[in-house]
Amino acid sequence: xxxxSSAAIALTLLFALTLLFTFSDSxxxxxxxxxxxxxxxxxxxxxxxxxxxxxxTAQGTVSYSxxxxxxxxxxxxxxxxxxxxxxxxxxxxxxxKNLARAYEKSFSxxxxxxxxxxxxxxxxxxxxxxxxxxxxxxxRSTSEPIVTALVTEALKATMEKHVP
Numbered sequence: 111x112x113x114x115s116s117a118a119i120a121l122t123l124l125f126a127l128t129l130l131f132t133f134s135d136s137x138x139x140x141x142x143x144x145x146x147x148x149x150x151x152x153x154x155x156x157x158x159x160x161x162x163x164x165x166x167t168a169q170g171t172v173s174y175s176x177x178x179x180x181x182x183x184x185x186x187x188x189x190x191x192x193x194x195x196x197x198x199x200x201x202x203x204x205x206x207k208n209l210a211r212a213y214e215k216s217f218s219x220x221x222x223x224x225x226x227x228x229x230x231x232x233x234x235x236x237x238x239x240x241x242x243x244x245x246x247x248x249x250r251s252t253s254e255p256i257v258t259a260l261v262t263e264a265l266k267a268t269m270e271k272h273v274p
Contacts, residue, residue, distance in 0.1 A: 146222035147210035153226060157206040164194045164260045173265040180273045189272055193264035201260045205253055212248035216241045 140148075151157055168174045168190050178186035213222065217234070224232040 141214070141219075143217070143219040143222055144210060144214045146219055146226055147213040147217070148206070150213060150222055150226050151206050151210045154229070157202060157209050160202060160205050160257075160260070161191070161194050161198065164257055164264065165191055167257055168194070168261045168265055171261070171265065173269065177265070177268055177273055186268075190264055190268050193267045194260060197260055197263055197267075200263075201256050205256050208252045208256070209245075209249060212245045212252070215248060216244055 174186065174190065181189065221234045221237065224234050
């Protein structure tokens, strides 16, 4: 009898966990607003600032200073930029996803749809300008680890390949 009770409890827990994971997976289904935000980010190339931001961040590091000292400023900039560009396929999708989520938090589906369809002619362009600080703050809070990882990997690759 004790074995049956233990088995029943184990099955009940397994069932409950399955429901929990199923529910949490369905809760992460993209909303129409998020889909519109992703389309907006892709169509307007909103995430295209990642390489410049990564290079600027890299240039503020001690590692970059060492690279520039060894290779010269122009070569350091060029080579680190090349490494960043080579790593973009790994980091850009997550950056763009976070950017879309930041826009989803600040805009309704209707507003995002208008921005996608009408571009600069959308009546919500002024709201975009007004929300830039909010979107930027959201991106800093969610995407700083992406920039850090990209810069770290690019600098490491540069050091391994080009600095004796």
